[in-house]
Amino acid sequence: xxxxRSHQATQVAAxxxxxxxxxxxxxxxxxxxxxxxxxxxxxxxxxxxxxSLRTGTPVDRVTVYRVLDWLVGLxxxxxxxxxxxxxxxxxxxxxxxxxxxxxxxxxxxxxxCLEDVAVPPRVRLPRGFRPQKxxxxxxxxxxxxx
Amino acid sequence: xxxxRSHQATQVAAxxxxxxxxxxxxxxxxxxxxxxxxxxxxxxxxxxxxxSLRTGTPVDRVTVYRVLDWLVGLxxxxxxxxxxxxxxxxxxxxxxxxxxxxxxxxxxxxxxCLEDVAVPPRVRLPRGFRPQKxxxxxxxxxxxxx
DNA sequence: GTCTTTGCGCAACCGAATTGCATCTGCCGC
DNA sequence: GCGGCAGATGCAATTCGGTTGCGCAAAGAC
Numbered sequence: 001x002x003x004x005r006s007h008q009a010t011q012v013a014a015x016x017x018x019x020x021x022x023x024x025x026x027x028x029x030x031x032x033x034x035x036x037x038x039x040x041x042x043x044x045x046x047x048x049x050x051x052s053l054r055t056g057t058p059v060d061r062v063t064v065y066r067v068l069d070w071l072v073g074l075x076x077x078x079x080x081x082x083x084x085x086x087x088x089x090x091x092x093x094x095x096x097x098x099x100x101x102x103x104x105x106x107x108x109x110x111x112x113c114l115e116d117v118a119v120p121p122r123v124r125l126p127r128g129f130r131p132q133k134x135x136x137x138x139x140x141x142x143x144x145x146x
Numbered sequence: 147x148x149x150x151r152s153h154q155a156t157q158v159a160a161x162x163x164x165x166x167x168x169x170x171x172x173x174x175x176x177x178x179x180x181x182x183x184x185x186x187x188x189x190x191x192x193x194x195x196x197x198s199l200r201t202g203t204p205v206d207r208v209t210v211y212r213v214l215d216w217l218v219g220l221x222x223x224x225x226x227x228x229x230x231x232x233x234x235x236x237x238x239x240x241x242x243x244x245x246x247x248x249x250x251x252x253x254x255x256x257x258x259c260l261e262d263v264a265v266p267p268r269v270r271l272p273r274g275f276r277p278q279k280x281x282x283x284x285x286x287x288x289x290x291x292x
Numbered sequence: 293g294t295c296t297t298t299g300c301g302c303a304a305c306c307g308a309a310t311t312g313c314a315t316c317t318g319c320c321g322c
Numbered sequence: 323g324c325g326g327c328a329g330a331t332g333c334a335a336t337t338c339g340g341t342t343g344c345g346c347a348a349a350g351a352c
Contacts (some may be wrong), residue, residue, distance in 0.1 A: 025349060029301065029308080046339080061300045065340065067299095085231045086339065101269060106278060117270060123247060123263045123282075128289025132252060135283040136269075143274025171318060173330065192308080206332045211309065213330095231339080232308065299348075306341070316331070322324085 008039035008052065022074050032057040033067040034091065036074065043080050043088035043102070043111040080111055083139065101136040107145035114138070154185035168220050178203040179213045180222065180237065187259040189226050189234035189248070212273055225245065229285065247282040253291035260284070 015034035019026050026053050036052045037044065044052075046064055053059045059067075068089050071077040080088040088111045101117040104110070119136045161180035165172050182198045183190065190198075192210055199205045205213075214235050217223035226234040226248050233245045234257045247263040250256070 025298070027349070057245075062302080062341080063300055071250060079230075081229060083227055085227070085233075087231075101321070103271060103275060114269065114271065123260065123284055125249060125260065125263075125284065125286075126258075126289065126291050129249060130287045130292060131284050132286040133284070134282075135280040135285070137283075138269055138271065138277050138279070139274045139281065140271075140278040143272065146274050146276060167309070171329070175331070208310080208333080209314095209331055216330095293351105295350105295352085297349085297351095300346085302344090302346100304342085306339105307335105308337105308339090310337070311335085312333105313335105314333090316329105317327105318329085320326090320328100322326105 007084055008035055009056075011035040011038040014038055018076055022076065024074065024076065028057055029059045029063050030067050030070070032059060033064060034071060037071070037077055037089060037091035040090075041112070043090040045082075045086050045088050049087075049089065062120070080113065080137075081135065082109075083137075084109065099134060101138060103138045103140065105142035106139050107141055110142060110144075112142075154181055156263045157181040157184040160184055164222055168222065170220065174203055175205045175209050176213050176216070178205060179210060180217060183217070183223055183235060183237035186236075189236040189259065191228075191232050191234050193232075195235065197244070220261075227281070228255075228257065230255065245280055247284060249286065249288070251288035251291055252285050253287055254286060256290075258288075 001103050006070075012031055012035040015031045015038055016026060018034065019030055024030075032053055033049060036049050046068060049068065050061055051062045066113070068077065068079075068087075070084065071089070072079050075092060077089050080090065082088050082107075083104060090113055099119045101114040101119055103112050103114050117136070119134050122133065123134065125131060158177055158181040161177045161184055162172060164180065165176055170176075174271055176200055176259060182195050192207075195214070196205065196207055196210045200209070214223065214225075214233075217235070217237075218225050221238060223235050223237050226236065228234050229250060229252075236259055245265040247260040247265055249258050249260050263282070265280050269277065269280070271277060
């Protein structure tokens with residue numbers, strides 16, 4: 001990582017602020033999980049989040065799952081379905097984050113958001129079908145695995 | 147479905163032909179699984195395939211998994227990641243089937259291929275990233291659940 | 293400080309998918 | 323037609339991501 005080790009720690013305050021701003025109860029696990037997401041520039045699996053938490057604020061697996069779901073419900077994070085049948089989570093940078101695409105490296109498995117890739121605005125569906133959400137995922141090799 | 151009940155049976159011959167054409171060993175489970183996929187107009191989960199096979203040619207769960215993977219490897223079928231963390235499988239109609247989108251009904255869970263929806267030809271990736279596959283999934287309500 | 297509400301940790305559970313291994317079977321060569 | 327063998331199948335056990343139930347603990351309102 002090019003960031004100082006303390007990056008995650010500095011995000012705790014930001015995480016606390018967001019949780020407070022949402023009017024939700026502030027707990028150590030919640031702040032810690034959100035801080036991990038905020039500190040990461042890739043989408044993280046539940047496992048990776050728990051791993052990051054091992055030192056510092058150990059949090060139970062189940063709690064991590066619950067907090068992640070809770071964050072998604074509050075729109076503080078979003079969930080990305082992976083090719084390997086695991087969810088990945090990513091903090092929403094701003095409240096007005098539009099639909100965007102994701103890139104998954106087929107070598108290292110890392111998933112990043114492609115903020116500047118416009119999800120196709122319109123798809124022609126069979127008659128009677130009503131769209132709700134569009135998911136656009138690109139698979140390939142990232143710069144590191146290139 | 148508007149098709150006669152025997153539709154699946156009539157597909158066995160087609161399935162056998164495709165397997166033979168691929169120069170692969172022809173077995174009852176392989177033909178049966180492929181016939182099920184060919185007879186379906188929606189993408190099927192492993193479970194649904196095994197279910198369809200219960201009458202007629204009972205096939206072990208594990209064999210269904212293996213045959214499905216094998217079909218994907220031969221490009222006789224393709225695999226669609228679902229929102230519910232289960233794979234869905236669909237026979238490839240013709241050998242030259244391009245990239246296409248998928249629609250999943252969030253109510254009944256049925257997944258269909260949107261053959262006529264062009265997957266965005268180009269996405270701008272960060273430098274050094276190389277695309278391999280683009281997955282475009284639309285979620286919403288199908289005509290039946292509408 | 294206390295009290296109520298709500299989240300947390302633990303353990304047990306679930307379902308999809310995978311692996312190991314012994315047995316069976318296409319199908320190739322005769 | 324008829325072995326023989328590589329490769330496919332079936333069965334059981336296992337892995338793994340994720341979920342559920344429940345008693346205890348902590349947040350925050352008073």
